[in-house]
Amino acid sequence: MRNKQTWSLRKFLSVAVFLAVALASIAMAGFAYFAAQEAARFKFEATVDDAINRIEGRLDLHLSLLRATQALFDARQGEVSRAEFKSFFDALDIENNFKGLRGVGFLGLAKRGEEGAVERKIEAIHGVARPIHPESSEPWRTPVMLYEPLDPADPSGIGFDMFTEPARRSAIEMALENNAPRATSRIILGGEGASNQQVPGFLVFARVGKKVGAPVQQSDPYSNVVGLVYVAFRTGDLFQAALGSAPRLPVNAEVFDGTVSDDNLFYRTPAAPDPSYGEDFRITRNIVLAGRPWTIRFRPTEAFSEPSSPTIPVMLGLFGLLLAGAIALVARYQERAYTAVSRLHETTEKSLLEKDLMLQEMKHRIKNSITRVLAMARQTAAHAKDVEEFSTSFAARLQAMAASQDMLTRSRWQKADLGELLQIELGQVFGKELSDDMLLGPRVLLDETATQALGLTFHELATNALKYGEAGNSAAALKVRWEVRGKRSEKRLYLTWTESGNKAVGAPEKTGFGTKLIDMNITRELYGTIKRDYRVEGLVVRIEIPLSAMARKKK
Incomplete structure (x- = not known):
């Protein structure tokens, strides 16, 4: 009798253990599936933020064209x-x-x-x-x-x-x-x-x-x-143009004028949404363009890849059912899965916060760029003799600014190399092929302010050299040398721009806008010094600026 009772208890215990582990396995599979879905939603929201940044950046660029045209007609009173x-x-x-x-x-x-x-x-x-x-x-x-x-x-x-x-x-x-x-x-x-x-x-x-x-x-x-x-x-x-540039984003976007309706549809991306994603993956954002509200809806396409495979929760459930006796292993896996999900959630929240800060910073930079473009357009229009001269000067300066912006964008707004900046700006003026000994100096990394200011400065110097110096006949007549002195926050850049040849150079009788722009960039933007030495054999320009942003702020 006692043996029969013990066998019944053991049988019941086995069933109880199996049911307990099975329920725990099913619960773990559901939890892992929920965590994978949350991670996929966080990733898609980050992709949507990237798409919004591209759209707003493209719209702000096009509005700068309207402001430039307005500046032209304002200067001429129509x-x-x-x-x-x-x-x-x-x-x-x-x-x-x-x-x-x-x-x-x-x-x-x-x-x-x-x-x-x-x-x-x-x-x-x-x-x-x-x-x-x-x-x-x-x-x-x-x-x-x-x-x-x-x-x-x-x-x-x-x-x-x-x-x-x-x-x-x-x-x-x-x-x-x-x-x-x-x-x-x-x-x-x-x-x-x-x-x-x-x-x-x-x-x-x-x-x-x-x-x-x-x-x-x-x-x-x-x-x-x-x-x-x-x-x-x-x-x-x-x-x-905004969403189709590389890398392509795995989103289906619908842009509406105001409220969502077929009559208000502006644009729908060719890539169809993936029907396997439900309403949780439909994200709506609102923007305002020139006083007009727009609504943009995003859905993931088949190209969207989730952070983890959707088959993992299924495999986890099967594994738990097959290994009903491995309670300790399941518990340990549960602990690890919970920790991983917590870290993923924490990392995703941090990433979203960083993206929000980056978005605000990008908007601030775009507004500053628009202000600078508008001021440059007005100044160029004020100093230009006719529209053709205004168009040529303004387009060249806009292109110089765009080259600096492109370098900063490729480096994620961190640092830009001085030598590469010189290669780009001089290449635009003299042609892509520059002599090997034209540029000589160590590798120097510039921050955002220095990159934009020096980009315009090099463009203006190169343009003047092409117009008035021997560099107009031979780019080999131009030499640019630089070096860095000091340590840490006391580092300073010393750059020498030398134009040589048989043509004597004298100081101009009147200071043009280009020269004023150079001086303002060096002295006001970068708190440095610039000296021009007009010699018989050519022009020598010496520029000295602090490399540390903190050093410039102290001044």
Whole structure:
């Protein structure tokens, strides 16, 4: 009897142990599956942050073009000829630098019934009468006076009154009232090429004013406004340029104007979403472009890879059922899995915080870059003799800034090599092939401020050498040498720029904007010194700057 009872107890204990371990195994499999899903969601949110950074960066770059165009027309108070505007447009190299841009234009501004003056200006610009159309009962007329790229075979867009279209009219009114760029809602734009396919897009307007201090008529609230500049974008090409660059992101993005609906759809990526991911992986973000709210929805595509394989939880459950007696091993695995998940969660939260800080820093840098571009555009326009000179100088300086920004971007905004910066900036002026002995010095890593300031400085020095020195005939006549002295926070860079040849160089009678830009970069931005020695055999420039950012802050 006792043996039978003991056997029954052992049988019950075996079943109890098996059930306990089986339940523990199933629980562990569920926990691992939940942890894998959480890790996948964190990874996808990080991918979405990257996509948002690309989109906002591309939009801010394109708005800088609107501000540059506004600066040109502000400097001329709207008096820009067709040839000058085309020269300005061609110098910007839209195809390579601003993909998604459909065109840039200028609108006149006149009260209804006073269109004659604007029509005469259009005829003077284009050499042919183009009446304002269509007829309108609105109080204001805003006809297109300049537009690029303009098809000579079909100039019908010249004279078109954008105030007659509700979406454009709303954005124009806000731009006039707030003196800030304002975007339209989703509109349909005519395509390009033989098919002339219509595509969704949007326009951004900014007003152009008269000189500061010009009298304002009480009866005319816009008497100090001469017109508006605008840029038109095809959203398909714009977002393809932002999201289609390498490395490609495994996201399906849908961009809506305002609320989510098919009528408000701006763009949808070609890659379809992976149906195996549920609503937990649908992430919605909101941004504001020129006063216009946008909604962007993201879903993962089949290219999205999870941090861990989804088969792991299944294998874990099977392993637990087969090894019902390995309670200690399962407990140990549970402890390790919990620790791993905790660390993963902690690491992911830290990564998200760092990405948020990086995003804020990037926005700050982009705003600073836009401010610098706008100031440089105004200064270049003020010193330029004509639009062609403005376009050439401004495009070259913008390209020099872009080269410095590209170096910093490739280094994740950490450090840029001085020798590489010189190679890029001088290569843009003299050609890609530089002599072996032109540049000589040790490896020096520059921070963000020094990279941007020295990039513009080298561009201006090289441009002056090409114009006025022997380097215009032979790049071998230029030598750049540098060295570093001091230790740690006392390190200083000593750079010597030597132009040699048979051509005597004298000090200029008038200081140009380029020279002022060099001096401001060295003395104000970097708290260094610059000395120019005009010799019979050529120009020698000596630059000395502290390499430590802390040393510059102390000054």
